[in-house]
Amino acid sequence: MIPKVQLPGSRSMITLAVRHREFLSPGFANVTLGGPAVRELVVAGNDQAVRLFFPRDGQTGLRMPTLSNEAWIAQLLLAPKAVRPWVRNLTIRRVRPADDELDIEFAVHGDSPLSSWVRRAEPGDPAGIFDIGTTYRRPGHARGQLLIGDETALPAILSILEGTPPGLATEVYLEVAARADIRPGPTPAGARIHWLSRDDEDLRPGTLAVAAVRDAHLPPSPFYTWVAGESRLATTVRRHLVNDRGVPKRDISFIGYWRLGRSAPG
Ligand SMILES: Cc1cc2nc3c(=O)[nH]c(=O)nc-3n(C[C@H](O)[C@H](O)[C@H](O)COP(=O)(O)OP(=O)(O)OC[C@H]3O[C@@H](n4cnc5c(N)ncnc54)[C@H](O)[C@@H]3O)c2cc1C
Numbered sequence: 437m438i439p440k441v442q443l444p445g446s447r448s449m450i451t452l453a454v455r456h457r458e459f460l461s462p463g464f465a466n467v468t469l470g471g472p473a474v475r476e477l478v479v480a481g482n483d484q485a486v487r488l489f490f491p492r493d494g495q496t497g498l499r500m501p502t503l504s505n506e507a508w509i510a511q512l513l514l515a516p517k518a519v520r521p522w523v524r525n526l527t528i529r530r531v532r533p534a535d536d537e538l539d540i541e542f543a544v545h546g547d548s549p550l551s552s553w554v555r556r557a558e559p560g561d562p563a564g565i566f567d568i569g570t571t572y573r574r575p576g577h578a579r580g581q582l583l584i585g586d587e588t589a590l591p592a593i594l595s596i597l598e599g600t601p602p603g604l605a606t607e608v609y610l611e612v613a614a615r616a617d618i619r620p621g622p623t624p625a626g627a628r629i630h631w632l633s634r635d636d637e638d639l640r641p642g643t644l645a646v647a648a649v650r651d652a653h654l655p656p657s658p659f660y661t662w663v664a665g666e667s668r669l670a671t672t673v674r675r676h677l678v679n680d681r682g683v684p685k686r687d688i689s690f691i692g693y694w695r696l697g698r699s700a701p702g
Pocket residue numbers: 485524525526527528541542543544545546548549550551587588589591592692693694695696697698699700701
């Protein structure tokens with residue numbers, strides 16, 4: 437049985453500042469965060485995720501939790517809204533230790549707290565991170581892998597592909613909001629990326645990825661599956677693989693990154 441989460445190697449609240457923000461396509465922005473505190477992060481690669489703290493509209497500074505154990509959540513929620521930052525989950529796309537910098541890529545949508553912050557982010561703006569570890573846990577017996585996600589899982593999937601050994605049979609189903617968000621990704625020998633674009637605001641995120649996996653030619657068994665994105669996408673894919681394709685549950689990691697119609701807590 438694969439442990440669900442590889443716990444992080446660093447457990448410190450890390451305060452950084454925005455160095456650069458750039459739109460990569462209409463629906464994606466990269467924000468570079470930097471500062472000497474980047475050295476406190478133990479880099480794990482793959483889908484390494486963090487809690488990202490950022491000021492609410494109108495707040496001039498960032499008040500980070502001071503506790504680095506799980507009690508930080510209570511500390512944050514008990515703080516008055518006037519000083520409490522927003523907190524959301526994000527993936528570390530890449531780290532440049534020599535420059536004390538890291539990149540985070542955002543699927544920008546609507547006027548949510550995170551998307552609004554990304555749009556107004558400017559060099560010098562404060563932001564903080566707290567490592568929460570990785571869930572990509574490919575077992576040694578896997579002869580191939582299946583990676584599935586919507587746009588929120590794109591940064592994780594591209595990072596996983598960068599760490600994938602050449603020759604491992606890899607099928608990737610990556611759904612994005614619009615054709616313009618498709619971009620060349622790392623393609624190790626043996627990997628095939630199947631891009632899917634919704635191009636329809638009324639289509640529920642994850643719909644195309646689920647349909648594609650139902651028709652998919654799967655990698656040779658035994659293979660490992662990592663699926664993340666809108667909650668229904670993750671659970672539906674897992675159910676299909678287990679019930680209809682006979683894939684052992686232990687070889688699947690599935691993570692609901694967000695829920696349609698629900699704001700992330702915090
Ligand atoms: C471990 C982990 C890693 C993640 N990594 C990334 C990452 O690298 N990049 C990234 O962009 N996201 C990532 N996410 C997803 C991100 O945390 C959520 O999408 C988050 O809810 C966005 O916050 P928000 O303030 O934009 O919206 P919220 O305030 O949480 O929600 C407001 C409304 O927007 C909807 N919503 C939320 N996200 C989306 C979306 N992407 N598209 C359309 N509607 C949405 C909600 O259903 C709700 O109705 C990750 C999530 C997890 C758990």
